[in-house]
Amino acid sequence: MPQLPDDLDAVAVRTWCSLALEALGRERAEIDAINVYPIADGDTGTNLYLTVESAAAAVEAVFAAHETGATATAPATADAVRAMAHGALIGARGNSGTILAQLLRGMAGVLADGGDAAHLRLALTRAAAAARQAVAHPVEGTVLTVATAAAEAARGDERELRAVVSAAYEGARAALAKTPEQLAVLGRAGVVDAGGRGLVAVLGALVEAVTGQAPVRGPRTGSGKAATPVDGGSVVGLPVGGVPVDGLAAVEGPLDCPEELDGGGPAFEVIYLLEARDEQVDRLRTRLDALGDSLVVVGGDGLWHVHVHVDDAGAAVEAGVEAGRPYRIRITHFATESGHDVRVQAEPAQRAVVVVVPGDGLAGLCTEAGATTVIARPGEPPASGELVDAIRRAHAREVVLLPNDAALRHTAAAAAEQARTEGVRVALVPTRAAVQGIAALAVHEPDRGFDEDVVAMTAAAGATRYAELAVAERQSWTMAGICQAGDILGLIDGDVAVIGADVPATARTVLDRMLAAGGELVTLVLGEDVPDAMADALEEHVREGYLAVDTVVYRGGHQRAPLLIGVE
CATH class of the missing domain: 3.30.70.120 (Alpha-Beta Plaits)
Known part of the structure; x- marks a missing residue:
């Protein structure tokens, strides 16, 4: 049995994110089904899930950075909670997801200084206040009410962390049960607030992360009667529309909301x-x-x-x-x-390409070529939900997905699988770099058969060797020897092959190594701080040393690497 934390350290934060994601995954459809405020669009559960997915991915990235090398260590608590908050911020979806991101940010500001009971009490209070300040016109009976109640319930004299999180959870559940009395639209629909219910699920995951036991869930109540207290404790069910407080609902599909629930709001x-x-x-x-x-x-x-x-x-x-x-x-x-509020869409196209790009420059290039783009900014890899959204935006019966990063393989596969359940035929071409994606997009032909097109794009990507230049952040062992902080690293096909002192010289060495095996076309993608003169110099280097090789240059904009190189 794993040791339970005495305070909310980095490992506990990681566990919390993982359990929250699992909880929202289980309850996503049911939360979607009771979503009637502020817009009855049935996506609150999905938005909360995608927000927490982004937060969990950011925390995992922090752990991955500390688990490499011979001396693997857990990250500092401050790094974990800040990553959680940042991940939620950049991945927040919808009204409730955006509020949840602010709640996590408010908590992170306190938990970065400590994770004991006293810090958690203060964190919950700061989080609730920050969320209210973020909303232009706070409304009672929403997730804001549930967050405030959780903070107030945690203000007791408990000295143990587990007692504080349990009190916060119980306070949130009790507040959720009262939301239909506070917000008329909920009362008419016979449901609790969907965002508040999602927050209860997140707090329940925190209870499990700290105590090692999931909160007790009551039976489903489909008749409108209150559930029976469990073990002599508080009532777990909710006598409103058959929706229990702890997040279980008798509703199986989107609510058939009466017309008066539709406020005819903004478009x-x-x-x-x-x-x-x-x-x-x-x-x-x-x-x-x-x-x-x-x-x-x-x-x-x-x-x-x-x-x-x-x-x-x-x-x-x-x-x-x-x-x-x-x-x-x-x-x-x-x-x-x-x-009902529904999304308006035109007749779907036959085929589209969705491509992940590292900067605005390539996004423009790919958009001009007809692709739907997702920008992966430095330190902000897209979550599977963002890729699913891009597939939906492409609005096609058939989609070719180009992740352009080996680290996105599983994320892209999850997005493709989700899109397939929605009736879209998706082919994942396992491109490992942006230059491979450019090569694949260049041979894309929407008029030919889907399988034939995918094979051609896969072949073009596979025939493209890729490299990038990076700046070493610290002293490290590499396949090319020991590098020092500030050295320029030339990575070929993902491995460090060259260690240099400056970008131009390192780029020339990388090009020579790649072209030694032959090639017909060199693609250079320049970061926003790389001058045009360097591109001209590299073009001349290729022209003088390799007469039969052509060179094309693109501006990548704000991207992680100062230079991306492809050789076909």
């Missing part, structure tokens, strides 16, 4: 990440609040997640451009049909 949901200063965000809040509703702006330290429902999606994005640099922009169009 678009607009979400984006924003790089901006605090004072710019204050002005942005004011402007977006005038444009629409369901406004939630979370984040800090220069990075923000913006969520709003508006009629003028262009104006909402324009406001972000004026405030800073918006990216990962997602716009969903809602329309009313028979009293």
Whole structure:
């Protein structure tokens, strides 16, 4: 039996994220089914799941960085909780997911200094306050109410961590049971708040991570009667629409909400990440609040997640451009049909390509070629939910998915499997680098047979050797010898092959090694800080040394590597 934590350390945070993801995975469909506020679009459970998935992936990345090498150690608690909060921020989906991201960020700000009972009490209080501040017009009977109740219940005199988390969980459950009394739309539908129910699932996972035991769940109650207390304790069920407090529901599909639940609200949901200063965000809040509703702006330290429902999606994005640099922009169009909010979509195309790219420059290039792009920014790999969203945006019967990163293999496979369950035929071409994706996209022919097209794209990617330049962050053992912090590393097909002192010389050496085995075309993708003169010099180097080899150059924009190289 694993040792239970005395405080919330990095391992406990990792376990919490994993268990929360499992809990939301189990309950996602049921939470979706009771989603009637603020928009009855049936996706709260999915949005919360994708938000926590991004948080869990960020924590796993921190552990992976510490588990490499001969001296594997667990990361510091501060690193784990900050990664959790950052991952949730960049992956937040929908209204409830955005609020959850702020709750985790509020907790992380305190737990980075310690994870004992006292710190957790303060963390829950700060989290609830931060979430309320992030919402333009807080409404009682929502996830905000549940978060506040959890914080208040945890303010007792308990000295043990497990007692604090259990108190917070019980407080959240009790508050969730009362949400239909506080918010009329919930009472008319006979359900609890979907976002609040998701938060109860997340807090239940925290209880299990700390105590080693999952909270006791009551039986399903489909008749509208209260469930029986368990072991003499508090009531686990909820006498509202057959939906128990702990997250189990008798509802099996989307609710048939009466027409009065549909408020005829704004037509678009607009979400984006924003790089901006605090004072710019204050002005942005004011402007977006005038444009629409369901406004939630979370984040800090220069990075923000913006969520709003508006009629003028262009104006909402324009406001972000004026405030800073918006990216990962997602716009969903809602329309009313028979009293339900549904997404409006045109007739699907026959075939599309979804490609992951490391920077804005390649995103533009691939978009011009007709592909749907997902940008993988430095330290922010896309989660499977983001890839599924891109497949949906492509709106095609057949999709070719190019992950362009070996580390995304499992993530892309999960996204492809999810899309297949939705009726989309998906082929995953296991590209390991952006230059392989460019090669595959270059031979894509939507008019030929699907299998034939996939084979051609796979062959083009496989015939492309790839390399990248990177800057060593610390002294390390590599296949090319010992590198020092600041050295330029030339990686060929994923392995360090060259250690150099500067980018141009290292790039020439890498090119010579790759072209020694032959080649007809060299592709260079330059990072935003690499001058055009270096590209000219490398083109000349190839032209003088390899007469039959052509060179093409692309601007990759803000990407992790200063230079990507492909040789076909």
